[in-house]
Amino acid sequence: MKFFYKYAGVSELELARSISKLEQYNSHLFDVVKNSGYNSVESSLNLPSDESILKEVLTLAKNKKSDDLKYIFVVGIGGSNLGTKAVYDAFFGYYDSLERERFPKMIFLDTQDPDVLIKVKKLIDGLTNKGQVMVNAISKSGGTTETMANLEVFYSTLSNKFGDISDRFVVTTNNGSKMYAKARELEINVLTIPEIVGGRYSVLSSVGLFPLALMGVDIQKLRDGAVKMRELCVNSSLHSNLAAISAVLLFQNSLRGKIINDNFIFLPQLESLGKWYRQLMGESVGKDGKGITPTVSIGSTDLHSVGQLYLGGPKDKVTTFIYDQSNNNEIMVPSELAFGIIQTIKGKTISSIMQAIVSGTKIAYGKQGLPYMEIVFEGVREGEIGLFMQFKMIEMMYLGHLFEVNAFDQPHVELYKIETKRILE
Numbered sequence: 001m002k003f004f005y006k007y008a009g010v011s012e013l014e015l016a017r018s019i020s021k022l023e024q025y026n027s028h029l030f031d032v033v034k035n036s037g038y039n040s041v042e043s044s045l046n047l048p049s050d051e052s053i054l055k056e057v058l059t060l061a062k063n064k065k066s067d068d069l070k071y072i073f074v075v076g077i078g079g080s081n082l083g084t085k086a087v088y089d090a091f092f093g094y095y096d097s098l099e100r101e102r103f104p105k106m107i108f109l110d111t112q113d114p115d116v117l118i119k120v121k122k123l124i125d126g127l128t129n130k131g132q133v134m135v136n137a138i139s140k141s142g143g144t145t146e147t148m149a150n151l152e153v154f155y156s157t158l159s160n161k162f163g164d165i166s167d168r169f170v171v172t173t174n175n176g177s178k179m180y181a182k183a184r185e186l187e188i189n190v191l192t193i194p195e196i197v198g199g200r201y202s203v204l205s206s207v208g209l210f211p212l213a214l215m216g217v218d219i220q221k222l223r224d225g226a227v228k229m230r231e232l233c234v235n236s237s238l239h240s241n242l243a244a245i246s247a248v249l250l251f252q253n254s255l256r257g258k259i260i261n262d263n264f265i266f267l268p269q270l271e272s273l274g275k276w277y278r279q280l281m282g283e284s285v286g287k288d289g290k291g292i293t294p295t296v297s298i299g300s301t302d303l304h305s306v307g308q309l310y311l312g313g314p315k316d317k318v319t320t321f322i323y324d325q326s327n328n329n330e331i332m333v334p335s336e337l338a339f340g341i342i343q344t345i346k347g348k349t350i351s352s353i354m355q356a357i358v359s360g361t362k363i364a365y366g367k368q369g370l371p372y373m374e375i376v377f378e379g380v381r382e383g384e385i386g387l388f389m390q391f392k393m394i395e396m397m398y399l400g401h402l403f404e405v406n407a408f409d410q411p412h413v414e415l416y417k418i419e420t421k422r423i424l425e
Helices: 012-020 023-035 043-049 051-064 082-091 114-125 145-162 178-185 206-215 219-234 242-255 268-285 307-312 350-367 382-403 413-424
Strands: 002-004 071-075 105-109 133-138 169-174 189-193 260-265 293-298 317-324 372-377
Touching: 002 242, 012 242, 023 043, 023 219, 023 382, 043 219, 043 382, 051 189, 051 206, 051 219, 071 145, 071 206, 082 105, 082 206, 082 268, 082 382, 105 114, 114 145, 133 145, 133 206, 145 413, 169 178, 169 206, 178 189, 189 206, 206 219, 219 242, 219 382, 242 317, 242 382, 260 268, 268 293, 268 382, 307 350, 317 350, 350 372, 372 382
Parallel strands: 071 105, 071 133, 133 169, 169 189, 260 293, 260 317, 317 372
Antiparallel strands: 002 372
């Protein structure tokens, strides 16, 4: 993964001045990593090198996986599933409708939709044995209404079909939570989350690693990428610290009225990765009347839906272009064209056409004076995804420090939860 920011609209002098404000906080992050463990709100930094988590996850995944397994249901919402879905969609989910005979498939139950649950019930009715399904219910406390409603429906449906189904469930929660106690009572396997690690920073804990391991994702390479980025950022000079630079650029642009960060992704299979980042930024710095609004656009689709707005509308955005420069799995436009309307595509690879679109978009943004950064993947692989996710999580820690807000709580999310429970009562 490479990061470029020449056209981000911030001078090198401004960048250097702002980065100097992060020196003390960067020393704190260095100490968090050096001391390991989970004693600080930034302790998610230590997840990718926690060997006990890796061993526990791999052992349980090996025990639960079988040749019969066809459907892995992840029951959770927000930080409990967005990171997992981001990685799953990058390698599998985006292609599910095209690879209909590939199993297992992962299905995410993350909100209330009666029609979805009706179809889930029909799917379960069609199963011939309980080994075809695995359910991972994820909630730090067990007090999330959406998660518990879906879990109750699912547990009832599966038990009515097969009887004893405790071995087909795994619960991921805080040690000692109500959900932990109930899972033990029902003889369901439990994976724990370090309590101090917030949901949006938890993808490299058992929250994300267990279901991804079940799918066959190489979670060690995912972790290796994260460790590599952590060492590159936290253990390096701030002036070569990619996460710190990115945070400063976003912060400085926000002071100029660029209060929207559009992540323009030219890899459609990474749309869910953009949505994972949307939560990370939204919940981390959207406080005390401050913040940056994260959006996700997909190239080149959204050039034909919101491109006009971005190029000709209000200049309130800083854009992060995300694309791939590798040339694997090449497909070419035939040299003999059937329609022949656009001659310039003749004999060109699809990758080169997409690169031309990306380059043309960047030139257009530059001519309109729109600031942008670039994140370039070297193939969509576990290591690259790990690099990106760790990069953005560290970026968010720095950004919270610059905004002078707590990047690890989400007090206002509780407002709707309180009202929802009051109405249900």
